[in-house]
Amino acid sequence: MDFKLNNIFFAILILCISFLFPVDCAASPILSPSLEVKKIRYWPAPDHIRIVLDMSGESVYRVRELTNPYRIVIDIPGGKFSAGLKGTEIDDRTIDRIRVNRLRSGAQVVFDLPRKTLFDHFALKPFKNHPHRIVFDLIKSFSPEEITKKKKKANRIATSGDKIVIVDPGHGGSDPGACSMSGIKEKDVVLEISRMLAESINETKGFKAILTREGDYNVDLGKRIEIARSHGGDCFVSIHLNAFHHNRARGSEIYFLSIDGATDKNAQRVAEKENFFLELGSRYNTLEDDVQLILLDLTKSDVMNRSSFLAEFVAERMNRLNSISFRGVKQANFVVLRSIAMPSILVEAGFLSNSRDVRLLRKKNILKEIASSIAGGVISFLESNSFAKVNNGKTGYIEHVVTKGETLWGIARKYGLPVNNLRSLNNMDKDLSIYPGQKLRIRSKE
Ligand SMILES: [Zn+2]
Structure with missing residues (x-):
């Protein structure tokens, strides 16, 4: 596994370096x-x-x-x-x-x-x-001593025994992300929330937060992944803000990765927007398809399952907030999530296109509330030992009748199975929606 991961890392590195050499235009x-x-x-x-x-x-x-x-x-x-x-x-x-x-x-x-x-x-x-x-x-060029020092520091954190949370403020530098009518930029607000989130995590004994961006500058996808991996991240939380063409939509949403498709049209739109922004700023931040495929192979079912747990732990806290309303947990194909081999979520903390959300997002105490909720959910997730256990034993099948309000990942969690597993067992193809009264086939130990 390590050998494979090293190969992938070098493939990414070579891919990045190949674009660094100047080509006269x-x-x-x-x-x-x-x-x-x-x-x-x-x-x-x-x-x-x-x-x-x-x-x-x-x-x-x-x-x-x-x-x-x-x-x-x-x-x-x-x-x-x-x-x-x-x-x-x-x-x-x-x-x-x-x-x-x-x-x-x-x-x-x-x-x-x-x-x-x-x-x-x-x-x-x-x-x-x-x-x-x-x-x-x-x-920027670094001396061999500087590189060694940086590697040692990351390695010290990775092997410290602390639970490492990678906090990823979206956008930055020449990529502002979404903007409000009054000119508030997503990149600035998400950095502030991320700093508060990191502070909250660092105040908790046994936990350490690493930011993928500490100021207003561009960080390409490869770099975000490298930071997460080199510091031995236990989970990855990407912070964003939403915007929509009409101003009525408001509230926060939590996403985890879906490889095949989004839970609904809105989720699809949000993923397209964030993927586009991430791919916009640089031409060497998109991994080559086959590198991505290898990463997907390594990660898909187990990590997706654990990501759904992480999303639910954070959702539980965000749902308690009186300020920003919570719109739910969704799935979509985010490039930043599909490239990371650890439980990962993307939080859209509010809408910059909605004046009520913008008013709230201007207030430090509200940002702090959002950050503390996310921190609480992440810490509970890492403290709990309820990481999904994939059932590899002898199997039989039972039937589950869907009740109102149930989600596919909620059901998957209940039975400790990957969502993909449920989908393939029930021939659900790319359509993730379920309905009350629907009978699902569930694999269980005999
Ligand atoms: Zn964003």
Whole structure:
């Protein structure tokens, strides 16, 4: 198993590294006289710095590396800078400053770097209120001593005997997630809830929380998985906020992974939104299909079953909240959950499209309440020994008649069986819905 996991890790690593080497982009220029660099923004992260050029249109650009001193030069033929746009000094070990040169041939952006640096660049099309963008990720280099120190620290935590909870604040950096009408960003609120959640967990003896993101920066999927794995996570909790095109929907929801499909249309929509956001920010954050398949093989039934327990423990606490109403536990195919080999849930803590939820989410005490509820549920889950035991003994079958309000995962939990097992036994294919009076075949020990 370990050998297999190592192989997967290296496959992911090689996949990521293969995208880190710079490729010059020398597309044939279709010059647009109005092409303008409107803004230059940047977000330093522990392992990279992301620089985004907001453009007025489809971007044709050329990238060159120059030495003595080391520079990355971006030429935008025929382009210009918006009035007043200036370069900036940056207090980061990877880059000293960004310069803007207004040339007769077009716009030129120069990154002055203290040393040769691996980097990646790509263009993004407009999305919601984001314009065309050119994105640069400059990768920070670490000395062998720094790498060893980091590994040792993670290993110390993994082997400490504490229960490790990986807290994953969604989005970050150039990816704000959902936004309210008043401009509140999902990435900021979920970071605040996640910090409170981590604090709550760390206050409990025998438990330790690790955040996948500690500030406002991008973290790609591979990195989120690596943090979870290297610290020996016992469970993974991803924190998000919802948004919908109408403003009536409100309340929190908890999701765990479904490989084949979502429990309903809304669950499907939420998964598509979160998957899209996660895949939006970078081109090397999506794992190659066969790597994912191996991960799925290792994880699916047992981890999915345990994830449903985790979801129910947290749901029980969230249901008690008087502030944010609770909409229930659902299943959908989230890329962040399907890649993690540990019990994992995704909490959508409220709707940024609903003014009542937004009013609540502005209040620190409400965020603290949400965080404490999640912490309470996670700790109860890890303290309980009710992890599903998959029945591998001799089997027979009994019949279960579905009553009103029962869910498939609730029934699965009652009998200690994976949801998938129930589905396949009852020929339920991809349709997860059950109805009162329905007779389900249940496998049990003879
Ligand atoms: Zn989100």
